[in-house]
Amino acid sequence: MSPERERLDADVLIVGAGPAGLACALHLARLIRQHNESGGKPELSAEGIYVLEKGREIGAHQLSGAVLDPRALAELVPDFAKTAPLDTPVTDDAAYFLTAKRSWKLPITPPPLRNHGNYIVSLNKLVKWLGGLVEQAGVNVFTQFAGAQLIHEGEAIAGVITEDKGRDKDGRPKDNFTPGYELRAKVTVLAEGPRGSLTKTLVAEKHLDGLNPQVYSIGIKELWEVPPGRINPGWVAHTLGWPLDSSMYGGGWIYGLRDNRVSLGLVTGLEYHNPRFDPHEAFQRFKTHPFVRRILEGGKLVRYGAKTVPVGGWYSMPRVYVDGGLIIGDSASLLNSQRLKGIHMAIKSGMLAAETLFEALRVGDTSAKSLSVFRRKLDESWIASELRSVRNFHQSFQHGLWLGLAHTAAQFVTGGRGLIDPMRMPAGYEEYHKLDGAGAAPPRFQGDGVLTFDRLTDVYHSGTRHEEDQPCHLHVLDLNICVNRCVVEYGNPCQYFCPAAVYEMVEDKGGRRLKINFSNCVHCKTCDIADPYQIIDWVPPEGGGGPNYEGM
Amino acid sequence: MKILVITEAREGKLNPVSFEALVAAQQIAGAQAGSPIAATVIGKGMRQLAEELAANQVAEVLLVEHDLLERYTPDGYAIALRQAIAQSKPDLVLMPHTYQVRDFAPKLAASLGKGMIGDCVGYRVEKERMIFVRQMFQGKTAADVSFTGAPPWFVSFQAGAFRGDQAARGAAPAPITTVKVDLKAEQIRTKPLELFREAKQAVDLTQAPILVAVGRGIKAPENIPMAEKLAKLLGGELAASRPICDEGWLPMDRQIGSSGQTVAPKLYLALGISGAIQHVVGMKGSRTIVAINKDRNAPIFEVADYGIVGDIFELIPALTEVLEKK
Numbered sequence A: 001m002s003p004e005r006e007r008l009d010a011d012v013l014i015v016g017a018g019p020a021g022l023a024c025a026l027h028l029a030r031l032i033r034q035h036n037e038s039g040g041k042p043e044l045s046a047e048g049i050y051v052l053e054k055g056r057e058i059g060a061h062q063l064s065g066a067v068l069d070p071r072a073l074a075e076l077v078p079d080f081a082k083t084a085p086l087d088t089p090v091t092d093d094a095a096y097f098l099t100a101k102r103s104w105k106l107p108i109t110p111p112p113l114r115n116h117g118n119y120i121v122s123l124n125k126l127v128k129w130l131g132g133l134v135e136q137a138g139v140n141v142f143t144q145f146a147g148a149q150l151i152h153e154g155e156a157i158a159g160v161i162t163e164d165k166g167r168d169k170d171g172r173p174k175d176n177f178t179p180g181y182e183l184r185a186k187v188t189v190l191a192e193g194p195r196g197s198l199t200k201t202l203v204a205e206k207h208l209d210g211l212n213p214q215v216y217s218i219g220i221k222e223l224w225e226v227p228p229g230r231i232n233p234g235w236v237a238h239t240l241g242w243p244l245d246s247s248m249y250g251g252g253w254i255y256g257l258r259d260n261r262v263s264l265g266l267v268t269g270l271e272y273h274n275p276r277f278d279p280h281e282a283f284q285r286f287k288t289h290p291f292v293r294r295i296l297e298g299g300k301l302v303r304y305g306a307k308t309v310p311v312g313g314w315y316s317m318p319r320v321y322v323d324g325g326l327i328i329g330d331s332a333s334l335l336n337s338q339r340l341k342g343i344h345m346a347i348k349s350g351m352l353a354a355e356t357l358f359e360a361l362r363v364g365d366t367s368a369k370s371l372s373v374f375r376r377k378l379d380e381s382w383i384a385s386e387l388r389s390v391r392n393f394h395q396s397f398q399h400g401l402w403l404g405l406a407h408t409a410a411q412f413v414t415g416g417r418g419l420i421d422p423m424r425m426p427a428g429y430e431e432y433h434k435l436d437g438a439g440a441a442p443p444r445f446q447g448d449g450v451l452t453f454d455r456l457t458d459v460y461h462s463g464t465r466h467e468e469d470q471p472c473h474l475h476v477l478d479l480n481i482c483v484n485r486c487v488v489e490y491g492n493p494c495q496y497f498c499p500a501a502v503y504e505m506v507e508d509k510g511g512r513r514l515k516i517n518f519s520n521c522v523h524c525k526t527c528d529i530a531d532p533y534q535i536i537d538w539v540p541p542e543g544g545g546g547p548n549y550e551g552m
Numbered sequence B: 001m002k003i004l005v006i007t008e009a010r011e012g013k014l015n016p017v018s019f020e021a022l023v024a025a026q027q028i029a030g031a032q033a034g035s036p037i038a039a040t041v042i043g044k045g046m047r048q049l050a051e052e053l054a055a056n057q058v059a060e061v062l063l064v065e066h067d068l069l070e071r072y073t074p075d076g077y078a079i080a081l082r083q084a085i086a087q088s089k090p091d092l093v094l095m096p097h098t099y100q101v102r103d104f105a106p107k108l109a110a111s112l113g114k115g116m117i118g119d120c121v122g123y124r125v126e127k128e129r130m131i132f133v134r135q136m137f138q139g140k141t142a143a144d145v146s147f148t149g150a151p152p153w154f155v156s157f158q159a160g161a162f163r164g165d166q167a168a169r170g171a172a173p174a175p176i177t178t179v180k181v182d183l184k185a186e187q188i189r190t191k192p193l194e195l196f197r198e199a200k201q202a203v204d205l206t207q208a209p210i211l212v213a214v215g216r217g218i219k220a221p222e223n224i225p226m227a228e229k230l231a232k233l234l235g236g237e238l239a240a241s242r243p244i245c246d247e248g249w250l251p252m253d254r255q256i257g258s259s260g261q262t263v264a265p266k267l268y269l270a271l272g273i274s275g276a277i278q279h280v281v282g283m284k285g286s287r288t289i290v291a292i293n294k295d296r297n298a299p300i301f302e303v304a305d306y307g308i309v310g311d312i313f314e315l316i317p318a319l320t321e322v323l324e325k326k
Helices: A019-037 A071-076 A123-136 A197-206 A279-288 A290-296 A343-363 A373-380 A382-389 A393-399 A401-413 A455-460 A479-489 A526-530 B016-031 B047-054 B074-088 B099-111 B221-234 B242-246 B312-325
Strands: A007-015 A049-053 A086-089 A092-098 A103-105 A119-121 A140-143 A147-153 A156-162 A165-167 A173-178 A182-190 A216-225 A235-241 A250-256 A261-269 A300-310 A325-327 A474-476 A503-508 A511-516 A536-538 B003-006 B037-043 B060-065 B092-096 B116-126 B129-136 B141-145 B153-157 B176-179 B210-214 B237-240 B267-271 B288-293 B306-309
Touching: A007 A019, A007 A156, A007 A343, A019 A049, A019 A071, A019 A123, A019 A343, A049 A182, A071 A343, A119 A123, A123 A140, A147 A182, A147 A197, A182 A197, A182 A343, A197 A325, A216 A279, A216 A526, A250 A290, A261 A279, A261 A290, A279 A290, A300 A455, A300 A526, A325 A343, A343 A373, A343 A382, A373 A382, A393 A401, A474 A511, A479 A503, A479 A511, A526 A536, B003 B016, B003 B074, B016 B037, B016 B092, B016 B116, B016 B153, B037 B047, B037 B074, B047 B060, B047 B176, B060 B074, B074 B099, B074 B176, B092 B099, B099 B116, B099 B153, B116 B141, B210 B221, B221 B237, B221 B267, B221 B312, B237 B242, B288 B312
Parallel strands: A007 A049, A007 A182, A049 A140, A092 A235, A182 A325, B003 B037, B003 B092, B037 B060, B060 B176, B092 B153, B116 B153, B210 B237, B210 B267, B267 B288, B288 B306
Antiparallel strands: A086 A119, A092 A103, A147 A156, A156 A182, A165 A173, A216 A261, A216 A300, A235 A250, A250 A261, A474 A536, A503 A511, B116 B129, B129 B141
């Protein structure tokens, strides 16, 4: 059934109101205003810029640690130090190595983990503030609308169709059924964050993949309120080692915020070998380490969330321009995996895209050739020099922590080249070791309900809600694989890697089957990334649904 | 500009929303001198409603009657109203945006080769052109739409866009004109069946003084009747946690929790419910909570006033037996 869709025409359509999408919109609106004010012809309008955001409001789906390198924000909003909602400047930072019971402070904080001059921020608050500036500049931000499908015209991208609203769980139209809008645009900018759903299809359809497949880590975060005096605002700690073993990539973070709040979490590379590894459980156990426990004891959980991080870096960058389309931010792999910082690159890439778009609109040429200027601008900017210096970083660790550190040292003295350049790495889902008759799965982690929590309790604290009566947005392309092959080969890792308890294998009279509790989904995309058969396709649910990452 | 308002009646009464369309017509007419308003009443045996309508400030009321219009059908209404339009020759045809209008108005407009602007929230006049405002993107933007081409122009207004109680009364009753409707049975392609009310009144668990709720521990739908029997013996209602309703073992209106109902009965008996926070937030206000669960570490025991670590399949029959003896 092809419903009659309402059609709207835009000049530029940006999918995603995160730091990249909003920086692009803001900078472009400004360039347009300056152009019009100085009598530039043809006259352009910021009203032709549309931003789509699937969250209930701007910032609802934004989650990060985060320690912000302000260099890009300073370019975008020069008086940011006075006007942006920064939590606290970094006052103290240190790196620790943990074993099960002990901790050692590293005598020298490794340069990539040094954060003086940086700020601890809540990305949710920062993005809300940026969203306000964007709306003041006259740009329309449509919250609660997702980009569901790309519109193709020949070779070019001609816009996006938003999701149908008001279908029941069998896909049938309800009373409030509204078919998705056909949003046509001269250029569509994909700023969807890690593992964007439209970006995934575009890269596949047009073979835009970089040299290495993109690889991801999952970050699981909790925001706590602790008794006064436990931690100083501006204190930044990063940990290596326990609870991850040396074959695994990842580490923890603890940041002291104002008002006795603590941001903490655990990042785990999604290329671990044990299919029963549970990143959420690992984070819960991390909190029981004396080093962490003494900070949190007596405190209370405020919020929970999880998101993936694209860590493939330079060699995982896809081609970022097509006829009528650009890819920016996390979707374009613009993240420094060594510093685990991507917000500054997202903002800068948004600005460079805005410059490219402005020229393209001014001369009326939105072809791939015209938009390829974006790639040239990236190459000539500090994004490229920063990314190139860590271009083999994450890949160094595919054979374990110690070898990784050795490679990293070599890369440090050779400007990123190291011993092997480029270092190839397969996609994370290829790294699972089959169970091969390993024993029964250990019992699932329950948590004590005070310091550690089970998944369901944590999900409750993510504020996630979805319209219940809608089609399941997690498309499993062949359920037979789940109950027949995966159960034997890998033990259904979706039950372990999903931080929101969406996937459950249940046994009932009909036999074994996969139960999908889609309304718990926090939109982290881990399942789409980490499923060993790559049969899970995450598509956006009805707009407005998902987590509410207030303060995250 | 001549305006025709198409009213709607249900079970012998004018739908109040029709007065909103009338108010819209009166406002538009007020701004443009020489804009007579006609209003239709359609059906069978509608004279009394026509007289009611004629008491308002309108130029005339058109009584569109026929035996075949006694029950609503889209074909019947479209054909009859087309004839009313031919007789009255309006420029603008206004309707309230009801389900019924959604059903016949597009057919009516299309049969005259005209378009329709539906579900409008307002209008304005710009340089003598009428501009109608409708919402897009679920109310985030508004679009200005106007007609090209010759009248009649068909417009429907969203419920609540105008205040029906502001309809101006006429100084004297308006004349009522009959429209001769030429309608044959074979022109009506649908056969209306009995009207019925779709949803049974959903169970309101917030009113029940006692609730007996089942969770995953009940294991299979065949075991639910024993819990229901217990509920009835206690004079209460049956409720459930989410997994039970997800499986379809009980309807959604029995669900207690953050995505179901929030209740605070005098007594809440939780059978085989673990006490996940999503459930507890829906019932923690209960006066007395009694929980039965095999797992002594189940979080439900933290909110329960009385708890039994035991097997519900032993305890439900045991409780039932005691209550039946009383």
